Amino acid sequence: MKRKLLGIFCALLLIAVFVPQSNAQAASVTKSNWYKTVLNKKTGSYKIGSKTYKRSKYKYYALVDINRDGTKELLLSQSSDSFIAGTESVLLLSYSNKRVKALKCFQSAGGGELLYRSATKSLTHYTRLSDLGQIEVYQLKSGILKKAVRITNMRQDNYQWQAYKNGKKCSRNTLYSYWDKYYDRASLITYRRIP
Numbered sequence: 001m002k003r004k005l006l007g008i009f010c011a012l013l014l015i016a017v018f019v020p021q022s023n024a025q026a027a028s029v030t031k032s033n034w035y036k037t038v039l040n041k042k043t044g045s046y047k048i049g050s051k052t053y054k055r056s057k058y059k060y061y062a063l064v065d066i067n068r069d070g071t072k073e074l075l076l077s078q079s080s081d082s083f084i085a086g087t088e089s090v091l092l093l094s095y096s097n098k099r100v101k102a103l104k105c106f107q108s109a110g111g112g113e114l115l116y117r118s119a120t121k122s123l124t125h126y127t128r129l130s131d132l133g134q135i136e137v138y139q140l141k142s143g144i145l146k147k148a149v150r151i152t153n154m155r156q157d158n159y160q161w162q163a164y165k166n167g168k169k170c171s172r173n174t175l176y177s178y179w180d181k182y183y184d185r186a187s188l189i190t191y192r193r194i195p
Contacts (some may be wrong), residue, residue, distance in 0.1 A: 034095040035063060035074040039194050046093060046102035053091050053105055060191035067121050067140040071095055073103075075114070075189060082188040084112045092123075096143035103145040104138070115186035122148065124182045131155040137182045151178040 029037050038044060044055035058076035065072045071094070078088040090106040106114060110129035117124070123138045134152040138145050152164040153175055163175035 029098075031071045031095055034100060035061075035072065035093075038074060038076075038093060038100060046091065046100070048102045048105055051105070053089075053102065058091060059194055061194050062189050062191045064116050064123070064189065066116070066123055066138075068118060073140070075191070077191045080191055080193065082113050082115075082190060084108050084114065086111055090114055092145065094140065094143060094145075101143065103140075114189045115183065116189055117182065117186035119185070120182065122182060122186075124186050126183060135179065135183050137178075149178060149182075151175055151182075 038055065039061060042056045046053050046055070055076065058078055060077040060080050062075045062077070063072040064075060074093040076091040076093065077084075078090075079085065084090055084106060086107075086109050088107070092103045092106065094101050094103055106112070106125050108125075108127045110127065110132075112125060112127040115124040115126065116122070120137075121139055123140075125136045125138065127134045127136075132152065132154050134150065136150045137148045139148050140146075150164075150166050151170075151174075152167075154162055154164065156162050163170050163172055165174055165178070
């Protein structure tokens with residue numbers, strides 16, 4: 001009987017020692033340092049739709065407060081430079097409601113770049129191919145990444161270039177206006193190596 005009581009006492013003591021530590025670790029993750037947990041956890045994985053992205057595949061990172069709400073978003077890149085090659089990707093993660101959320105994986109078949117402009121609180125994904133140049137502008141609102149606009153400059157069969165806004169023909173002036181606002185005035189995102 002004494003051994004049984006001693007065993008129960010030891011079990012309770014172990015629970016009392018380890019439970020507060022795990023709660024303390026969970027409580028230490030905040031909106032100002034959440035990304036450090038992601039960067040340090042190489043075994044993490046993040047799901048977007050039916051695809052799962054492993055943290056271990058990304059060697060570089062950048063922090064950008066897209067919507068300027070005081071919580072930085074984390075961009076994980078497979079490359080150290082701003083160019084996204086056809087075989088590479090950039091994963092965008094955010095932190096809201098006390099959890100990490102994967103928002104989008106940026107990829108470009110022919111290559112592309114990610115840019116940020118704080119004045120418009122927007123992230124621009126530029127894609128280029130031999131007969132196409134395109135920008136997709138994204139804004140983050142209430143924890144949801146929304147595509148604000150897609151502007152495309154596409155070469156036609158007659159080798160003339162035609163501009164499109166969200167899939168519908170538009171004028172060259174419209175193309176230049178959006179390109180100037182969301183591409184020319186935006187800054188390329190630069191990445192640092194994950195320690």
